[in-house]
Amino acid sequence: MKVQHLSILAICLMIVASCTPAKKEGAENPEGAQMEEQVQEDTAKEEPTAHATLNSASGSSVTGTATFRQVGEMTVRMSVEAHNLSPGEHALHLHQNGDCSAPDATSAGGHWNPGGMEHGQRGVGEFHAGDIINLTADADGNVSWSEDIVGWTIGGSDSTNILNKGVIIHDKQDDFVTQPTGAAGGRVACGVIMEGSM
Incomplete structure (x- = not known):
């Protein structure tokens, strides 16, 4: 009789155990919930972006785009695509005003220079925050260039923020010496740097 009761009890326990729903992953697992929240936060913290549409100035037929993406705390990746340039080197600078209204783009003002530095070559001695590089246009007048620029931000402090600055491509190369x-x-x-993607 005792054996029968024990057998019935064992069968009942197996039935109860098999009917108990399995734990949902993360439902009672605070670590799983925290990981899910972290993934959502990381996705929401996308790197800031900006762009500028480059329009012709000074009677040229140059067109193009400049895009910007924050890739580090004080580093912005700048990419330029431009067309209809004369073959060879052309200076690329950020200018202090986001204003391309003048036919010759002089409304963009001088080079962006919040630190009051001498003009020069980026990474060598003193240089303006807006001194960048010489672009090299191919035989068809096209250029495609990208580089990480240290010392810039998209938003933030006036001394590093590139928003509402003018992007200028010049007719000639920068000699990195003449002031x-x-x-x-x-x-x-000329183009004006605006927040967001194109």
Whole structure:
């Protein structure tokens, strides 16, 4: 009789155990819930972006785009695509005003220079925050260039924030010596840096 009761009890326990629903993953697991929240937060914290549409200036037919993406705390990746340039080197700078209204783009003002530095070559001695590089246009007048620029931010402090600055492509190359412009010649393209993607 005792054996029968024990058998019935064992069968009942197995039935109860098999009917108990399995734990839902993360439902009673605070670590799982925290990991899910962290993934959602990381997705929400996308790197800031900005862009500028480059329009012709000074009677040129140059067009293009400049895009910007924050890739580090004080580093922005700048990418430029431009067309209809004369083959060869052309200075690329950020200018202090996001204003391309003048036909020759002089409304963009001088080079962006919040630190009051001498004009020069980026990474070598003193240089303006807006001194970038010489772009090299191919035989068809096209250029595609990208580089990480240290010392810039998209938003934030006025001394590092590139928003509402002018992107200028010049007619000539920058000699990195002549003050205050590098003898880069006229402004053949101008764009205003706006927040967000194109």
